[in-house]
Amino acid sequence: MNALHKIRPRPAIYLKEIEPTIATSSTRSAAEIATERAGYLYGPPLIGNNSFFPTGTLGSQRVAADIAVFTANASYITKSIEEESGPVEQVVTAAGGFKNLSSYGLLYKDQWKLSNPGGVVPGAFTNYTQDLFFSMERLSVGPFSTRRLHPSKDALPFVVDDTAVKEITGQSLEQLHASGRLFFADHSYQAKYTLQPGRFAAACSAYFYIDPRSGDFLPLAIRTNVGNDLIYTPLDTKDDWLLAKMMFNNNDYFFGQIFHLANSHAVTEIVYLSALRTLSIRHPVRAFLDRVMYQAFAIRPVGSQILFNPGGYFDQGSAVDHNAVLSFVGQFYPSLAGLFQQNYFSTSLKTRGLVDCPYGPPLKHFAFAEDAGPIVASIRKFVTTYVSSYYPALSLLTGDEEVQAWIKEANTAAQVLDFPSAPLGHRSTLIDILTQVAYLTGVNHHVLNSNAPSELSGTLPFHPSAFYQPIPTAKGVENLVSFLPDLNQSMKQVTLTLRFNRPTLPEEHGELVDMFSASSFLAGQPQGVQQAKDVFRAEMEALGAKVESKGFDDRGLSQGMPFVWKVLDPRRIPFFLCV
Numbered sequence: 001m002n003a004l005h006k007i008r009p010r011p012a013i014y015l016k017e018i019e020p021t022i023a024t025s026s027t028r029s030a031a032e033i034a035t036e037r038a039g040y041l042y043g044p045p046l047i048g049n050n051s052f053f054p055t056g057t058l059g060s061q062r063v064a065a066d067i068a069v070f071t072a073n074a075s076y077i078t079k080s081i082e083e084e085s086g087p088v089e090q091v092v093t094a095a096g097g098f099k100n101l102s103s104y105g106l107l108y109k110d111q112w113k114l115s116n117p118g119g120v121v122p123g124a125f126t127n128y129t130q131d132l133f134f135s136m137e138r139l140s141v142g143p144f145s146t147r148r149l150h151p152s153k154d155a156l157p158f159v160v161d162d163t164a165v166k167e168i169t170g171q172s173l174e175q176l177h178a179s180g181r182l183f184f185a186d187h188s189y190q191a192k193y194t195l196q197p198g199r200f201a202a203a204c205s206a207y208f209y210i211d212p213r214s215g216d217f218l219p220l221a222i223r224t225n226v227g228n229d230l231i232y233t234p235l236d237t238k239d240d241w242l243l244a245k246m247m248f249n250n251n252d253y254f255f256g257q258i259f260h261l262a263n264s265h266a267v268t269e270i271v272y273l274s275a276l277r278t279l280s281i282r283h284p285v286r287a288f289l290d291r292v293m294y295q296a297f298a299i300r301p302v303g304s305q306i307l308f309n310p311g312g313y314f315d316q317g318s319a320v321d322h323n324a325v326l327s328f329v330g331q332f333y334p335s336l337a338g339l340f341q342q343n344y345f346s347t348s349l350k351t352r353g354l355v356d357c358p359y360g361p362p363l364k365h366f367a368f369a370e371d372a373g374p375i376v377a378s379i380r381k382f383v384t385t386y387v388s389s390y391y392p393a394l395s396l397l398t399g400d401e402e403v404q405a406w407i408k409e410a411n412t413a414a415q416v417l418d419f420p421s422a423p424l425g426h427r428s429t430l431i432d433i434l435t436q437v438a439y440l441t442g443v444n445h446h447v448l449n450s451n452a453p454s455e456l457s458g459t460l461p462f463h464p465s466a467f468y469q470p471i472p473t474a475k476g477v478e479n480l481v482s483f484l485p486d487l488n489q490s491m492k493q494v495t496l497t498l499r500f501n502r503p504t505l506p507e508e509h510g511e512l513v514d515m516f517s518a519s520s521f522l523a524g525q526p527q528g529v530q531q532a533k534d535v536f537r538a539e540m541e542a543l544g545a546k547v548e549s550k551g552f553d554d555r556g557l558s559q560g561m562p563f564v565w566k567v568l569d570p571r572r573i574p575f576f577l578c579v
Contacts, residue, residue: 032280033277033402037277037278039058041054043056047300048325048326048329050329050333053301066295067301073502077499077501080503087111088494104460116451116454116455117503121455121566128462129238130562135208139363141565144255145256146208147352148359148360160233165221168220168235169209170212179360182207183207185205185208187248187251189328194321196321200319201250201320201466202248207221210361217363221233224471227472239480240472245462246463249462250463250464250466253458258328263440265300266337266338267338269300271433271437274413279406285402288383291521299579308322309322317466333417338417340416344432367559367561370559371543379439379536382535386434389525391427394426446573447567451501464483467483468482468484468489505578510574511571511573511575512570512573513544516533517537541571543570550565
């Protein structure tokens with residue numbers, strides 16, 4: 001214990017009933033940690049085989065308190081959905097139901113003013129049949145499933161007729177691969193999931209490519225991996241190709257929603273739980289984590305009770321049932337989603353060949369990187385000031401027994417995957433850790449969840465959560481509406497996506513722009529941290545204004561996309577794991 005801890009009083013948080021008295025000596029600090037360690041225990045994982053979940057006296061109290069806060073925060077959206085559902089059903093019924101794909105727009109047009117005041121993104125209903133719309137979703141609303149194929153290290157996952165490939169791209173598949181222009185997204189693992197009665201889904205894998213002529217990022221082929229294992233391309237009929245893109249979207253939507261659970265929730269929670277057991281209640285690192293992990297332990301227990309339980313919200317609308325969720329988590333948490341350092345913002349993008357790729361041309365546009373990158377940079381700038389304020393000399397960090405105990409705990413008892421090793425010997429490593437936690441809670445989570453599904457990634461008709469006709473065994477479909485949900489099932493999908501929204505955040509000051517602005521967090525902070533908060537807030541306001549000003553250019557594109565993506569507005573998204 002060094003003097004570092006004495007300059008940081010414990011900030012008030014909403015769990016006042018379990019907040020110990022502020023310690024003033026190392027002996028008292030040790031007693032606090034002993035109490036926390038005895039009260040926060042590692043319990044079994046929730047929703048699949050992922051990270052431990054808190055149990056013990058204090059752990060159970062904390063979970064109950066988080067659920068109470070979550071319930072209060074969710075009350076507005078729950079009430080709004082109940083009020084607004086009836087009028088939507090009346091509009092669709094009065095129009096005679098869904099007669100064509102365009103009529104699915106009735107589910108959204110001039111509706112959900114309370115539940116989704118931002119509405120569906122511009123271009124969603126007018127441009128979704130464009131190939132560029134489909135491909136650029138991989139670089140915005142669904143940026144975690146696609147990677148570039150390495151010319152020598154990656155074999156071609158499947159073969160596409162070379163005559164078709166040359167007609168579409170001007171090059172052969174091998175040429176695209178050799179030049180680093182070929183990308184791949186694979187959901188073939190979903191073929192093993194059990195389908196619910198009367199519902200259907202494929203298990204698509206897909207090629208995308210950077211066009212040698214235009215430089216656009218476009219789709220090349222989609223393979224179903226079920227039934228007769230059909231391969232579709234843009235040369236197929238309009239309806240066949242559109243159905244293929246919908247089938248892929250169905251798989252990719254499942255991936256995104258459950259990946260976010262195993263990545264942002266399961267990872268940050270176990271990092272935090274290990275900190276609760278090793279850091280005294282007034283430690284500055286503990287204070288940082290207390291702030292960004294607001295209500296974090298509510299989500300998995302609530303999800304296991306009403307979302308991923310047998311017959312819950314997920315089962316009611318998805319092609320596969322909750323057992324698929326458990327299977328996905330068990331497969332992807334240890335291999336990808338749960339890996340701490342490999343999912344650093346820049347590291348993930350570089351590893352998958354999406355930025356700074358040495359073996360292929362750069363992407364002309366990449367909305368996720370363009371919007372998230374500046375936010376992550378601002379978070380890192382704040383964290384750098386925060387860490388430097390408390391550890392002006394490296395010896396203060398290397399001699400901090402509590403932080404060192406936390407890093408050791410994370411790597412041992414907590415079993416955090418791919419966590420920086422102990423002992424912690426560099427301030428930059430602590431900066432990396434805290435930046436990653438804040439990125440996962442304040443950015444990564446909201447790209448896939450929160451407002452994203454209701455604004456685009458979960459909207460009908462292009463992103464169905466299930467199909468209601470068997471996946472075709474031959475090409476030549478003519479009636480796509482017959483594959484899509486009726487009004488009852490459509491309402492289940494729409495209202496579930498709306499439940500992830502938190503439109504009252506500006507009133508609660510829970511948006512990303514205020515991540516570091518709470519008086520309870522700032523109390524007793526060094527002047528440099530206070531100033532860094534002001535800089536961060538100003539940068540978030542400026543970024544938010546930039547996002548708000550997005551629109552279509554003279555080519556009908558925004559960031560190279562035929563839709564206007566405004567999900568990552570720091571003034572609208574939460575700073576925490578809201579749902």
